[in-house]
Amino acid sequence: MTFTKKYVNILSERSLFDYDDMILSVIQACESHPELRANLQEQFQFIMVDEFQDTNLAQLRLLFNLTSENDDNPTIMAVGDDDQAIFSFQGSDVGNIQRFRQHYHDPKIIVLTDNYRSAENILSSARDVITQGADRLENTIDGLSKHLSAHANSEGSKVEIQEFSSVSEERAGIAKQIAELIKNGEKPENITIIARHHKELIEILPHLYKENLFVNYERHDDILEQDVIQILDKLARLVVAISQNNLDVANSLLPEITAHPAFGFSALDIWKLSLQAYKNGQLWLESMLANSVFKEFGEWLLERAKDVPNLPLEEQLDNLLGLTDDGSGRPSGSILLANFYFSPEKLDVNPEAYLTIFGKVCALCVKNFADRILTDKNPTSGRFFGIY
Numbered sequence: 001m002t003f004t005k006k007y008v009n010i011l012s013e014r015s016l017f018d019y020d021d022m023i024l025s026v027i028q029a030c031e032s033h034p035e036l037r038a039n040l041q042e043q044f045q046f047i048m049v050d051e052f053q054d055t056n057l058a059q060l061r062l063l064f065n066l067t068s069e070n071d072d073n074p075t076i077m078a079v080g081d082d083d084q085a086i087f088s089f090q091g092s093d094v095g096n097i098q099r100f101r102q103h104y105h106d107p108k109i110i111v112l113t114d115n116y117r118s119a120e121n122i123l124s125s126a127r128d129v130i131t132q133g134a135d136r137l138e139n140t141i142d143g144l145s146k147h148l149s150a151h152a153n154s155e156g157s158k159v160e161i162q163e164f165s166s167v168s169e170e171r172a173g174i175a176k177q178i179a180e181l182i183k184n185g186e187k188p189e190n191i192t193i194i195a196r197h198h199k200e201l202i203e204i205l206p207h208l209y210k211e212n213l214f215v216n217y218e219r220h221d222d223i224l225e226q227d228v229i230q231i232l233d234k235l236a237r238l239v240v241a242i243s244q245n246n247l248d249v250a251n252s253l254l255p256e257i258t259a260h261p262a263f264g265f266s267a268l269d270i271w272k273l274s275l276q277a278y279k280n281g282q283l284w285l286e287s288m289l290a291n292s293v294f295k296e297f298g299e300w301l302l303e304r305a306k307d308v309p310n311l312p313l314e315e316q317l318d319n320l321l322g323l324t325d326d327g328s329g330r331p332s333g334s335i336l337l338a339n340f341y342f343s344p345e346k347l348d349v350n351p352e353a354y355l356t357i358f359g360k361v362c363a364l365c366v367k368n369f370a371d372r373i374l375t376d377k378n379p380t381s382g383r384f385f386g387i388y
Contacts, residue, residue, distance in 0.1 A: 023058045030065040041068050045075060052080030053094050054087045060096045064103060074104065082137045083130050083146070097137065111146060119154035175207035182213075228341050231260050235304070235320050235337075242305035247283055254284040258294070262340035269293050 011018060017025060030037040044066050049055065055063075067074040078100050085094040101107065115123060127147065131138070138144050164170035174193065182188055195201045201217065208215055234257050241249040255274065258265050273294060277287040288298035307316050322336030 023062055027058065027062050027065060030062070037065055040066055047074075047076045049076075049078045050080075051084075052078040052097060052100070053082055053085040054080075055093070055096050057093055057096070060093075060099060067104075072105075076104070076107075082135075083133070094135075098140070109141070109144065111144065113146065113148050114151060115148040116151045118150060119152050119157040120150040121154060121157055121159050123148045123150050125159040171204045171207045172210075174204065175211045175213065178208070178213060179211040188213075228337070231257070231262060231337065232317070232320055236316075239301060239304040239320070240308055242285070242301065243308035247285075250285060251283050254288075258284075258288075258297075262337050263297065265293065265297075 010016075011021075030040065047063070047066060049063065063076075067076055078097070080097055082094050082097055118126075130136075138146055162170075162173070164173055178191055178193075181191060193201065193204065195204075205215065205217075234253055238250055238253045238257060241247070241253065255270070257263070258270055258273070259267075273284070273287055273291055276282070276291065277284050280287065282290075285298055285301065288294035291298075304316070304319055307319055311319070320337070322338040
């Protein structure tokens with residue numbers, strides 16, 4: 001029996017669903033049980049699907065199952081724009097728009113052409129770019145026009161394409177143009193720089209400062225997505241699991257944690273540890289304590305697990321980061337999170353990145369403080385990280 005077959009059988013025995021199989025299971029149930037399909041069709045008599053260009057073939061097949069083959073005029077509407085199809089890498093298929101038209105026998109098409117956001121020259125420039133695509137609906141449906149009508153004020157608006165010899169020259173050029181605009185009377189609050197990626201905005205900041213330009217930079221971050229917070233989160237989950245004797249959870253977390261570059265273990269050593277645990281039928285932590293390379297780290301984890309019921313959260317976070325020396329099994333300086341993220345060398349090489357990471361940790365501490373104020377109790381590491 002193949003691994004996949006075993007996996008599917010285990011899911012079935014435990015009444016569990018893999019995320020990718022949730023839609024497929026519903027399709028299979030609908031097509032295997034006509035009475036279920038009829039009940040669903042009766043329940044969902046009016047259907048609207050938004051962002052239809054981002055649907056995949058499985059979702060389309062489910063949609064077809066929700067409408068009766070005997071209904072010549074189902075009440076269903078799909079809202080989509082083939083020019084906004086951006087999720088093909090996740091399996092979406094813009095061709096579903098055409099399949100929808102074929103399945104429902106050329107349904108009525110309503111084209112929204114009134115634009116209240118952008119001026120005419122912006123719309124026309126965008127159209128010059130987008131119409132270069134060969135497989136657009138405008139090229140395959142007779143009489144279809146997606147030409148937009150602008151209703152925004154176009155006074156003073158213009159679109160320019162500028163070329164620079166390098167990325168650095170581009171950033172310096174943008175900064176100089178902004179400085180010139182302000183010198184000529186433009187209000188700074190009317191000037192905006194938009195980029196595709198956050199790092200591009202960060203890299204233009206030195207050029208703006210060189211022109212004595214001060215910025216109001218808005219970015220809404222989820223601090224839990226930052227690398228330093230994620231590894232701290234995993235460490236917290238690990239030591240809580242060890243503290244609660246939840247060895248299966250601890251075992252599942254250790255491979256990813258030991259592979260983090262902050263701890264400095266080589267891929268070969270991690271592989272040998274994995275092989276040792278497998279051959280001996282041991283838990284990872286058990287093998288770590290018997291392995292000279294990982295023993296010190298394993299003992300440190302046990303000390304941190306002992307902290308869970310005994311220390312305030314602030315001290316636990318400091319210990320996990322390696323900011324304190326409690327003299328009890330603390331790993332060497334080469335494998336401390338603090339040394340990896342906050343060493344003097346890091347500050348010298350990239351002060352901006354250093355301060356960003358430091359700010360994320362500070363934000364985490366603010367979260368701790370807010371939790372204490374709002375609940376009037378000391379948060380545990382488990383509740384703080386949403387473990388229990």
